[in-house]
């Protein structure tokens with residue numbers, strides 16, 4: 629599946645929003661990919677995640693013990709991708725602001741692949757890696773449906789993106805005037 633097909637699915641679902649958005653990193657952007665509007669459709673999610681699973685299989689040599697999704701956005705794609713990989717899906721969720729594996733146990737040395745929805749700065753993936761490494765897991769790769777940095781983000785493990793789509797993002801004190809003129813909204817779940 630190529631980038632145009634992935635973006636086509638997002639557009640068809642009404643998931644490419646325009647306005648002024650506060651991203652999880654604190655950066656501001658005129659575009660927000662509201663993945664929940666894609667993941668509400670099982671058929672669209674299945675197509676995307678089946679293709680992502682194939683890309684993971686081709687890119688990750690050896691056994692995968694778990695797929696790990698960072699909540700909330702990573703929950704559905706991690707689950708659906710894991711179904712196509714034939715391995716269990718677990719998740720990290722925020723407790724006091726930090727990602728924790730609250731509901732599961734994981735053996736030291738377990739080989740895991742993180743599956744995210746969207747990557748912008750890679751902050752959320754790096755936080756997930758830190759949590760999993762503290763538990764002794766080996767993060768063999770990370771994957772996402774769309775990499776908004778178009779390959780510029782590095783997370784310290786191979787990052788497998790189904791699509792790369794470069795979207796502008798600005799520090800809050802360096803907004804272009806047309807963006808500053810629009811009230812900002814924060815759609816994600818960090819800090820709530």
Ligand SMILES: O=P(O)(O)OC[C@H]1O[C@H](OP(=O)(O)OP(=O)(O)O)[C@H](O)[C@@H]1O
Pocket residue numbers: 651652653698699700701702744745746747748749750751752753815816817818
């Ligand atoms: O690469 P980054 O700069 O970390 O940005 C991408 C992250 O932002 C979103 O999560 P968010 O924290 O907004 O909450 P959500 O998962 O509930 O949507 C998205 O689900 C990714 O996890």
Ligand SMILES: O=C(O)c1cc(=O)[nH]c(=O)[nH]1
Pocket residue numbers: 650651652653659660661662663701746747748749776816
């Ligand atoms: O960087 C983010 O927080 C982010 C961007 C985006 O387009 N979609 C999303 O869910 N999060």
Ligand SMILES: [Mg+2]
Pocket residue numbers: 698699700701702752
């Ligand atoms: Mg998220």
